[in-house]
Amino acid sequence: MKTIADLELVGFFRQLASDYDIRVPVLLPDGGRAFGSIDDGALALGGGALPTKPTAVFFPQDDTLFAQGSGGELLVPEHSRPLFIAGFTALDLRCLKFIDRFFADGFRDDVYFRTRESAVVATVSGYCGPDGALLPLANGDCDLEFIALRGQWLVRAYSNKGEAIALLIPGEASADAVAEVGALAAIVNPDEEVIKAASALLLVDAVPDSFWEEIAVNCIQCSGCNLVCPTCTCFGVQDWRYADRLERSRMWDSCQLDGFMREAGGHNPLGTDALRTRRRIHHKLAADMTKWGELGCFVCGRCDATCPTGIGIVAIARQMVAQYGSFQAG
Ligand code: SF4
Ligand code: SF4
Incomplete structure (x- = not known):
């Protein structure tokens, strides 16, 4: 050392x-x-x-995947x-x-x-x-x-x-x-327990749709929560035509935006703020848990610090546990 x-x-x-x-x-x-x-x-x-x-x-946020030159290379x-x-x-x-x-x-x-x-x-x-x-x-x-x-x-x-x-x-x-x-002391983040308790509630479907309607009314679709999150990985792909090349690039997407899952025919499986907010939290705390065996949120605090209307993941988890926390996992 x-x-x-x-x-x-x-x-x-x-x-x-x-x-x-x-x-x-x-x-x-x-x-x-x-x-x-x-x-x-x-x-x-x-x-x-x-x-x-x-x-x-x-x-x-914006990354060139590949390009094709004017000679096709x-x-x-x-x-x-x-x-x-x-x-x-x-x-x-x-x-x-x-x-x-x-x-x-x-x-x-x-x-x-x-x-x-x-x-x-x-x-x-x-x-x-x-x-x-x-x-x-x-x-x-x-x-x-x-x-x-x-x-x-x-x-x-x-x-x-x-x-x-x-x-x-x-x-x-x-x-x-x-x-x-x-001799440095170990550090415990108390918010981790809140996030785990919220995850347990979501995994048994103990949170009603009305909860998401109540929370999501605050979302102004600024997408800040996704933009700062170190584990958010959604992106869209675009093709660009320049004078000397064609280029394919990808750019971050946000599951809080109205167009996130909107289909070409007009149907939108996440057509309301409530569905989109539920999806953001459910993905990190339930879907990731099911797929990977661990939460997709490491409680870094960024989305709570960024959200201008106070609905970062810890704030939502606290409210969820306060309202439905009588449930005990297992
Ligand atoms: S607290 Fe969790 S959801 Fe929020 S930005 Fe950090 S890792 Fe992402
Ligand atoms: S940061 Fe807050 S207001 Fe902005 S999109 Fe995310 S949840 Fe909505």
Whole structure:
């Protein structure tokens, strides 16, 4: 294990830029944080989970799948260098693992994996949450972990790619730093229990249609909940004609939008806000549970923070449990 000081981080990431396309959390002019290159703004590795969808680095909002040149030749977008991403939290990693499995299921999504497989993913944990709050340790499922201690970061590698990068940091971590990491407290998110209780209710169909009508009256179809969610994977496909090529691309879709499932003949199986809101929550808490054996929501908090009308998944789950929670699973 290695340690690196706060002030050395920018130089370290610059050093990697000759081999990798670097994405790190940077400060935006409005004070927010987002993934960017090392030259896009001041490095802001600390501060907690980024408010936007972290998995967008592998599944961008708008992505070219392939193109056809004027001579009929197939043009497949290539990345000149693999991505190096630092700034996922341990929760974000669980979401990434979830969509890795989704994109590998059945027809393997080569567009997703052409970026994902070559990438190096570095997690942040330790005292780097909002105002220095403790973030949970990842303990694996990534290439590298940057664990914030007081004034320095302990760097732990979990893969060959991560080991090779950690070797660029001179020296070894002190026994005190390693012991400090060992003593970090486990973090429990109380909202996880609410989400599990709501899932149990949905799995036995204990929530009536009237509940969704009551909730969904608040939806203004801004689609923010889907746009920030690290496990949302729905997209639409478009073909574009340019002077020199035809191009096929995909763009995120939102199950809260009226046209999400509308058919060419006009029928819409999700033709009301109530049906669409039910579907969004039911998919994460019941359908994913049935298909994968785990919830599709890792309680990252983004949709609750984003929804302008207060119907993020935790808010809905709390209300559901309050109204129908006398039900006991099993
Ligand atoms: S809390 Fe909301 S944004 Fe986060 S994983 Fe769950 S549904 Fe998605
Ligand atoms: S963020 Fe809220 S208001 Fe916007 S689409 Fe989602 S549920 Fe509806």
